[in-house]
Amino acid sequence: MATAEFNLRDFQSGRGVGQGGTAVLRRTVRLIAISLMLLIGLTATSAFSAGDAEKGEQIYVQRCTLCHGEDGDGMGPAAERLNPPPRDFTMAQYKIRTTAFEEIVPVDGDLVRMIHDGMPGTAMPGWSDVLTEQDINDLVAFLKTLAGLEEEEPGQIIDFGAQVPISPESVEAGRKLFHEDDRCSECHGQSGKGDAVKKLKDDSGYRTWPRNLTKPWTFRGSNDPRDIFTRITTGIAGTQMPSFDDPASEGRLSIEQRWNIANYVNSLAKTEKVVRPENIVIRATRVAGPVPVTPEDPQWQEAPSSTFLLVPQLITPDRFFTPSNDTITVRALYNQDEIGFHVEWDDRTRSIPGDGAAKKISEPGLSEDAVAIQLPVTLPVGAEKPYFLHGDSRHPVNLWFWRSGSTTADPSVSLVTARGSAGETTARDADAVGLQGSGSYHEGTWQVVLRRSMTTADPAEDLQFVEGAFIPVAFSAWDGSNGERDSAHTLTTWYWLLLKPQPGNTPWLFAGFAFVLILLIEIWWARTATRRARS
Ligand code: HEC
Ligand code: HEC
Structure with a gap:
């Protein structure tokens, strides 16, 4: 029964925490469906023999060697790019098991569960969509032979x-x-x-x-x-x-x-800081007074937050495979003169170059922690966006940087205009356009505020913010203790920023409607294209 119980618990678990009533309903329906499937699966499994190691080996060669290696030693071709690394099955070490501390042999249900569901937060995928319950049983039988456990009784639960x-x-x-x-x-x-x-x-x-x-x-x-x-x-x-x-x-x-x-x-x-795929627009809230300067200012909580996935930069050298930060949470406030972003992300290490304690917990080459906000220089037409990595020659982007400083340098703010990842980058004077920032680190979380005036004297070089327009925006983050510097970092794709105008502003309504229409047409077009490609 262990398998059924654990799979159920897994799906009952908080993988959709904070997603409101519909998500709970969906989860409950899914849970019932999965319970039924598992019940059928279990009855069916008991009719099968426990698992055929030879058949398991064939599936293993096809599906698992890329990471776990031909000999099961965790040294597959993809391994060097993964952290945590793929498991070395010859070691008989299993992380997620129900057998007591001193017991080496897991129950089959433990391994079935990991193969079925995968291991969240790692490269280990779940195989329930690809493999049958019998395939998974066969794989378990084969994996045990790699550790010489095939004759062993499972340990005490x-x-x-x-x-x-x-x-x-x-x-x-x-x-x-x-x-x-x-x-x-x-x-x-x-x-x-x-x-x-x-x-x-x-x-x-x-x-x-x-x-x-x-x-x-x-x-x-x-x-x-x-x-x-x-x-x-x-x-x-x-x-x-x-x-x-x-x-x-x-x-x-x-x-x-x-x-x-x-x-x-x-x-x-x-x-609350969970990625909601449907949440692609950061709604900046208009405030009557000044935009707050410090990240701790409670006024930031008045703006709704959006959390986005950070993925490693894999496009240009140095490509980067082992990130430590996975999400970033953003809020925005503005008034008639100024706009401010509040960005927040969990980072396990405060990276201070020059500091002995920071160096001890760092990978070689300790650099500053940092964050950047990317915005197009000119507002795009419709749903068009510049190339997501530093724009391109016809669609330049502004990059607002905040860096955390070192033992000898204060935190700093800088501004560049970029025209493509391999193209020209112009360093600009942040002070001249009124770009300011401040950051604070507390118990594993960075909070950074970056502010600028809504408009500048140079529309050819700087984005001019306007109410009611959908403005592309993207984010990058660097964990300096994790060997992240220059182009080795994590980033988000483009999202949208919307400065929510005062109620009753009809021109905005039309702009919003046109935008949604363009988006719908794009989605329809992409779907038809995929369907055409499939058939
Ligand atoms: C894309 C890479 C990748 C592929 C393909 C892959 N794995 Fe894994 N697997 C991993 C990684 C990485 C871990 C270690 C995760 C960790 O340590 O937290 C892992 C761990 C495991 C574990 C250990 C579970 C535990 O509790 O410790 C099992 C069992 C496993 N994989 C089975 C398989 C099987 C069977 C296949 C093929 C059907 C497979 N894996 C394919 C990456 C992969
Ligand atoms: C000596 C350091 C250390 C101590 C002390 C420690 N942990 Fe952990 N814990 C870890 C590490 C390292 C991991 C990640 C292991 C891995 O790589 O999968 C972890 C993982 C976990 C997980 C993750 C489980 C999962 O499903 O991924 C939980 C829960 C946890 N610890 C709870 C606790 C609790 C509760 C305590 C105190 C009773 C505790 N830990 C004490 C180091 C520690």
């Missing part, structure tokens, strides 16, 4: 005791245990964001990061309390994540204590 339900009291008890003697905060940070105080490596010498527990979409297992309880109990094999049920350890916790911590961690793994 951990003792779940009586689950402590989520309640304010349990979460509070868990919060205390999490911080007591820095039990979990030592690695996961004061607010659970995994902000590093030391450099962790896994057993094979690869850099590992304590999980950012506020980001449920990066949990390899889910953020359901039962899953978290299991991780705390077994630890995560091959990494520094310890077991808190190791009989030989002084740090052993009771079952009740582990449930309380699990409930607390579950409460951390809920965030």
Whole structure:
């Protein structure tokens, strides 16, 4: 039954946290559908033999060697570009399992689950759409031969005791245990964001990061309390994540204590800062007074936030494969004179060149943390946008940079106009156009404000902001401790900025309508093109 329970929990988990009623409904429907599928699957599976290692090998060669390697040692052609690296199956180490701390052999259901669902936050894809339950059973049988486990009995499943339900009291008890003697905060940070105080490596010498527990979409297992309880109990094999049920350890916790911590961690793994694919427009809010200067100013909360996916820059040299930041959250406020962006992203390390402590937790070549906002110099017609990486010769872009500084230099703001990624870049005088910025780092999160006047003296070089127009905007971020500098960084695609005008502004309504119409035509066109390409 372990498989069914775990798959269910996974889908019940917070992968759609904060997405409102329809998402919950959709999830419930999906859950029922999956339960039925699994029930049928399970009955069907019991009719099959446990899994045929030879057949599994054939599937493995076809599907898994790219990452896990022909010999199963994790050294496939794609491996050198992945962090975390693909698992070396000869080591008999499985991260997400339900068998007790000292047991080596997982139950088949543990491996089935990981192959079926994949491991969020890593390159390990889920295979449920591609492979049948029988294929997956065959694969499991084959994987066990790689570690010489085929004859072994699976280990003892951990003792779940009586689950402590989520309640304010349990979460509070868990919060205390999490911080007591820095039990979990030592690695996961004061607010659970995994902000590093030391450099962790896994057993094979690869850099590992304590999980950012506020980001449920990066949990390899889910953020359901039962899953978290299991991780705390077994630890995560091959990494520094310890077991808190190791009989030989002084740090052993009771079952009740582990449930309380699990409930607390579950409460951390809920965030409003989730990517909503439908959210492509940043709505800048008009304020009566000045645009706030500091990132902590509570007025920023008046603007709705949008969270976007940051992906590594893979287009131009130096291409970059191992990012550490995955999302960026943006707000915007403006008045008749000025516009300000508030950008916020989790970064586990404050990267300060020249600082000894920062160097200790950094990859070689420590540089500043930084963020950039990209805007077109001229407002595009309709839904047309400049090339997303630094524009192009006919469609130049403005890049507003904020850099975090070093032990000898203050944080800085700069401005360039770019005409294509290989093309000409002109450094400009940020002061002259009134571009200003400030940043603050607190417990694993950077918040940066960049402000500029709505209009400048040079429309040929600077974007002139106007109300009611859909303005393309994109973002880049650099984690200086992660070897990110120059073109090695993460970035978003183009999104839209809309300065929401005063109510009752009809010209804006028409502009908005025209824009939506163009967008719909584009979507229709793209769909027909895809259909034509398929047939
Ligand atoms: C695109 C790369 C990629 C491909 C293809 C891939 N994997 Fe993985 N796999 C990974 C990575 C990366 C990890 C390690 C993730 C981690 O350590 O958090 C992993 C981990 C695993 C694990 C370990 C689970 C655990 O609990 O530790 C299993 C089992 C696994 N893969 C099976 C497979 C099978 C079977 C296939 C083929 C059907 C496959 N993988 C294909 C990248 C890949
Ligand atoms: C010595 C450092 C260290 C300590 C102490 C520690 N962790 Fe972790 N933890 C890690 C690392 C490293 C990972 C990521 C492992 C990996 O690479 O998959 C992790 C991962 C996790 C995960 C992720 C599970 C998943 O499904 O992805 C959870 C939950 C977690 N830790 C909870 C805790 C709790 C709760 C405590 C305290 C009771 C704790 N950790 C103590 C280092 C630590």
